[in-house]
Amino acid sequence: MWKRHRHSECIKEAISRAEKTCIARKCRLTPIRKKVLELIWKSHKPIKAYDLLAQLSSDNFTEKPPTVYRALEFLHENNLIHRIESQNAxxxxxxxxxxxxxxxxxxxxxxxxxxxIEPKVNKALFEISKKQGFTPSLVNVEIHGTCSQCAQR
Ligand SMILES: [Zn+2]
Ligand SMILES: [Zn+2]
Ligand SMILES: [Zn+2]
Incomplete structure (x- = not known):
């Protein structure tokens, strides 16, 4: 998110979206799930699991790593977070x-x-794959480069 914006709004939106998702799917946004989501939303930079664990313990959360990993899994399965594969974060x-x-x-x-967010890209990738006789089940594209803010510096 390189446009100037109020990041507190991003966090608020993320939490309320998570709460709605949980109600719709009849699951619970437990304190640890919420806390992990908040920590991930601290910035628009990917965060690694061990950095999350360190943050949690400095915030006096005493959850064991498996609990934190399960919370991550839950958030991931419910599409509230994504994994940046190239950074394992x-x-x-x-x-x-x-x-x-x-x-x-x-x-x-x-x-x-x-x-x-550009459905046209997905469509194109699916069509190209199909032409090769391949049925994709997951698309994960990571484009590296320089953002508009850094380009100005
Ligand atoms: Zn933001
Ligand atoms: Zn997404
Ligand atoms: Zn940048």
Whole structure:
């Protein structure tokens, strides 16, 4: 998110979206799930699991690593966060999409990530794959480069 914006709004939106998702799917946004989601939403930079664990313990959360991993799994399964595979780290999702297809613009200078929401890209990738006789089940595209803010510096 390289446009100037109030990041507190991103966090608020993410939490309320998570709460709605949980109600709709009849599951619970337990304190640890909520806390993990908040930590991931601290910035638009991907965060690794061990950094999350460190943050949690400094915030006096005493959950054991398996609990934290399960919370991550829950958030991931419910499409509230995504995994940036190239960094083995997590990023929040506010795109409100049902599919597990994800495409990201990753700035190599500031490490901020923006999700690319463009159904045309998915469609094109699916069609090209089909032409090769291949049926894709998951699309994960990570585009590295320089964001508009870093380009100005
Ligand atoms: Zn933000
Ligand atoms: Zn997303
Ligand atoms: Zn940047």
């Amino acid at each position: 997590y990023i929040g999702c506010n795109a409100d999409h049902d599919s597990f297809d994800s495409k990201f613009l990753i700035c190599d200078k500031c490490n901020e990530v923006e999700e690319l």
